Amino acid sequence: MIEEGVDIAGLKVANRLLLGTGGVQSHEVLEKVIEASKASVATVAMRRVSATSKQSILDVLDAHNVTILPNTAGCYSAHEAVLTAEMARDALETDYVKLEVIGDEDTLLPDVNELLRAAEILYDKGFKVFPYTTDDPIIAKRLEQAGCVAVMPLGAPIGSGLGIRNPHNIALIVDSVNVPVILDAGIGTASEAAHAMELGCSGVLIASAITRAQNPPMMAAAMKHAIIAGRNAYLAGRIPRRFRALASSPMDGIANL
């Protein structure tokens, strides 16, 4: 069924797009985004039950055969993240977890010490861990060694839409780990999703860029196309950069006018 996808420890990611549901205005919009992107995986956060919630997001995701990837968003310590992951596993009956351990509420950047500790504990408990991490290649390597099934470096802070601030580091991570690299956070528009794929990422996770776009379903479709374009460009092999021009028309046979 999956024409262009990636399988990460059994998690089948259609079109190499993991959909973040954060910021989506309604379940109706979410349905249209899923249809437009053809996403097969979506993240959810774990929060206190609310008496006012009518329909669960799980019903929407189930109706579209979307696999749920719970996250540990909002956790600031390994202890909180591990407990949240265990509660998500208990509630949703999945071993997959997108591990987030945040260091600071202004930047929402990962606290890599706590992240690594939580990843080790969760691996021992049988989880399949997808860690949201910095663009540091050494930390990515350590997370792989801790048993994570993928690494998810940021392009820029969550929700910033600043694109990939250090593309070389992303390329270094792709080169240095053997698990799939999923670019997570920072993508603002379609060209930046293509950029991630051109750098050799196996996929991208996009939330805000789609859910907070003026037309979320249209942006979802744009992202799908951008990921395909970027992936194909990566596989096709780009030309080397040159300082000066290199004529594409032949130099022989130029008329003497």
Place this chain on the structure above:
Amino acid sequence: MNSGNILMSISVNGEYHDIDTGTTVAHLVERYAPATRGISVAIDGDIVPKSMWAETQLKEDCRVEIITAVAGG
């Protein structure tokens, strides 16, 4: 309320409630999250698996967290 039972105070998702002694986790979930699926419960920082809900009685001053999946990430 007029059950003749002794009331005790517990915290549910950060709010204090008086409940009958002997109330189980299953009763509490039914009351606070009747139509919500994908629920997990922790008491004082320890998960109570679904299989234990019916037999786990709440204790005075315990801190219950009932969480579920929402849009996020």
